Amino acid sequence: MAVLVLADHDNAHLRDTTAKTVTAALALSPDVDVLVLGQGAQAVAGAAAKIAGVRKVLLAESAELKAMLAEAVTTVVVPLMAGYDALLTPATSVGKNVAPRIAAKLDTSQLSDVIEVIDGSTFVRPIYAGNALETVSSSEPKKVITVRPTAFKPAAEGGSAGVETIAAPAVQAHARFVSETVTASDRPELGAARIVVSGGRALGSAEEFKAVLEPLADRLGAAIGASRAAVDAGYAPNDYQVGQTGKVVAPDLYIAVGISGAIQHLAGMKDSKVIVAINKDADAPIFQIADYGLVADYKTAVPELMAALG
Amino acid sequence: MKVLVPVKRVIDFNVKVRVKADQTGVDLANVKMSMNPFDEIAVEEAVRLREQGALTEVVAVSIGPAQAQDTIRTALAMGADRGLLIQTDQDLEPLAVAKLLKAVVEAEGPKLVLMGKQAIDGDNNAVGQMLAALLDWPQATFASKVELDGEKSAKVVREVDGGLQTLEVDLPAVITADLRLNEPRYASLPNIMKAKKKPIDVKPAADYGLDLAPRLKVVKVSEPPKRGGGIKVESAADLVMKLKNEAGVL
Ligand SMILES: Cc1cc2nc3c(=O)[nH]c(=O)nc-3n(C[C@H](O)[C@H](O)[C@H](O)COP(=O)(O)OP(=O)(O)OC[C@H]3O[C@@H](n4cnc5c(N)ncnc54)[C@H](O)[C@@H]3O)c2cc1C
Numbered sequence A: 001m002a003v004l005v006l007a008d009h010d011n012a013h014l015r016d017t018t019a020k021t022v023t024a025a026l027a028l029s030p031d032v033d034v035l036v037l038g039q040g041a042q043a044v045a046g047a048a049a050k051i052a053g054v055r056k057v058l059l060a061e062s063a064e065l066k067a068m069l070a071e072a073v074t075t076v077v078v079p080l081m082a083g084y085d086a087l088l089t090p091a092t093s094v095g096k097n098v099a100p101r102i103a104a105k106l107d108t109s110q111l112s113d114v115i116e117v118i119d120g121s122t123f124v125r126p127i128y129a130g131n132a133l134e135t136v137s138s139s140e141p142k143k144v145i146t147v148r149p150t151a152f153k154p155a156a157e158g159g160s161a162g163v164e165t166i167a168a169p170a171v172q173a174h175a176r177f178v179s180e181t182v183t184a185s186d187r188p189e190l191g192a193a194r195i196v197v198s199g200g201r202a203l204g205s206a207e208e209f210k211a212v213l214e215p216l217a218d219r220l221g222a223a224i225g226a227s228r229a230a231v232d233a234g235y236a237p238n239d240y241q242v243g244q245t246g247k248v249v250a251p252d253l254y255i256a257v258g259i260s261g262a263i264q265h266l267a268g269m270k271d272s273k274v275i276v277a278i279n280k281d282a283d284a285p286i287f288q289i290a291d292y293g294l295v296a297d298y299k300t301a302v303p304e305l306m307a308a309l310g
Numbered sequence B: 001m002k003v004l005v006p007v008k009r010v011i012d013f014n015v016k017v018r019v020k021a022d023q024t025g026v027d028l029a030n031v032k033m034s035m036n037p038f039d040e041i042a043v044e045e046a047v048r049l050r051e052q053g054a055l056t057e058v059v060a061v062s063i064g065p066a067q068a069q070d071t072i073r074t075a076l077a078m079g080a081d082r083g084l085l086i087q088t089d090q091d092l093e094p095l096a097v098a099k100l101l102k103a104v105v106e107a108e109g110p111k112l113v114l115m116g117k118q119a120i121d122g123d124n125n126a127v128g129q130m131l132a133a134l135l136d137w138p139q140a141t142f143a144s145k146v147e148l149d150g151e152k153s154a155k156v157v158r159e160v161d162g163g164l165q166t167l168e169v170d171l172p173a174v175i176t177a178d179l180r181l182n183e184p185r186y187a188s189l190p191n192i193m194k195a196k197k198k199p200i201d202v203k204p205a206a207d208y209g210l211d212l213a214p215r216l217k218v219v220k221v222s223e224p225p226k227r228g229g230g231i232k233v234e235s236a237a238d239l240v241m242k243l244k245n246e247a248g249v250l
């Protein structure tokens, strides 16, 4: 059995979600190859080759692959799957977009958001916003799996796999990349940060969201997250949303400021190591899962927190 | 130009989900069921596009038990023109749902399928992409803005991990809705009454002659591990002290 892992990267850097997905892949098979799709991504392929346990790195490059258009990715991956028994991708926006398309082309079912590999055919995945865990077994000859990266430790460094360049077949482009707006930030990426500071509807405006959370995040070297309510109201960009239908994070420390703790929000952060909640309502559901709860108005609590941090 | 909107009947998003004691699934007896929230957003978008004159007909389709007619009625009350129920008591996997939807697309000939990005029961986030693959259509998932250029193409802003990506897709295409696409309307009483007169076709899933057998076996459904209860701290200073000395995370 051989497994192909689709790398997650921005053409310059490999994200640690890839090494985490390799860990899941190694639980299935010792023969794990990594596929890097993009443009100008040689350094990424080089980094993937250094992940311990990786047998070989495949690199395909084109303009469509730079934007990771689903049609282009599918065209490369489907023929490659003749040589593999499983495809694993991290459950990122790219992985979630392309994996089911590939699965359908292979006439195989997909296992979404896997958090545990029990054996070569049995997996655990959260359903109902993480309120239940489903153990499923799949007898599909070819498996397509998206992996929840926060559930796996990154595979170590120290590998020395070879990098093989493969052709990126031309696709008839029925989808075209137009533009991209990347939220610029010097802070760590939300999915990879050791500390996350998140704000909710209580913050009341985009200006207040920034003024209150940015200094705290900068002081702690933290990434910033948000509840859906804060994103919907325009206080924070969409890619800050933590939850069932946003990003899943599991940092060492998660600080929720003015967030009530709806199940959809908890689904994205309840596996954090330590959870802190600051909320003026002592009955807010977030306190049921917080390790440390501070019942207070954030307007006084956050400045006091800054002062106490020194 | 016709649009097809697949809508799923799921547990209401406000209901506290309980795992059955025998670990065979979650308890759905006497639980409030509703239209999947992302599908409401898709219906709203389709109805708005028709109101703007960009589309002429909105067809809502649901695959599920007889009660899924209620979900279709909700779509009709929001403004969809007619409904189709593909009836089955089986809990179908995304690939089987996509195969049935493909058959519906072939019979109905829509230029656009607008649907939810994810059903909040199985959290698969798969059917739209699978349907696009089976039809060989382009896909634009996680849409937060859709602009149609006649019957030719659609410009779609997508919510992605790093921010926003804009794609142009030729029609026919599959578009899946994210949370920020719109705020769905509440159906008014007159529209709920009107919806009762709109037609719903019912067809047994078996009539499509497709292989819908499950490919996956659910071994068990269990409760997630519970977090141990925490404590309330007195002050921000107390919090920082505990994070440093007790939790060791600062
Ligand atoms: C299909 C679907 C998907 C969803 N996906 C997500 C998701 O991925 N992520 C997500 O977060 N949500 C999601 N939601 C929304 C979720 O149900 C909640 O509506 C949302 O999380 C609420 O955000 P909030 O806690 O910021 O706002 P609220 O629930 O309004 O809570 C605000 C909190 O702030 C507190 N507060 C107010 N003023 C102050 C103050 N001065 N100081 C301190 N505290 C104060 C209040 O006591 C309250 O607890 C989803 C919903 C649906 C239907």
Ligand SMILES: Nc1ncnc2c1ncn2[C@@H]1O[C@H](COP(=O)(O)O)[C@@H](O)[C@H]1O
Residues within 6 Å of the ligand: B006, B007, B008, B009, B036, B038, B039, B061, B062, B063, B064, B094, B097, B115, B116, B117, B118, B119, B120, B122, B123, B124, B125, B126, B127, B128
């Ligand atoms: N049984 C169903 N009937 C109609 N539409 C469905 C059904 N299951 C899934 N869908 C559609 O597919 C989308 C994605 O669902 P999923 O891939 O299951 O998360 C949903 O938002 C619906 O639009």
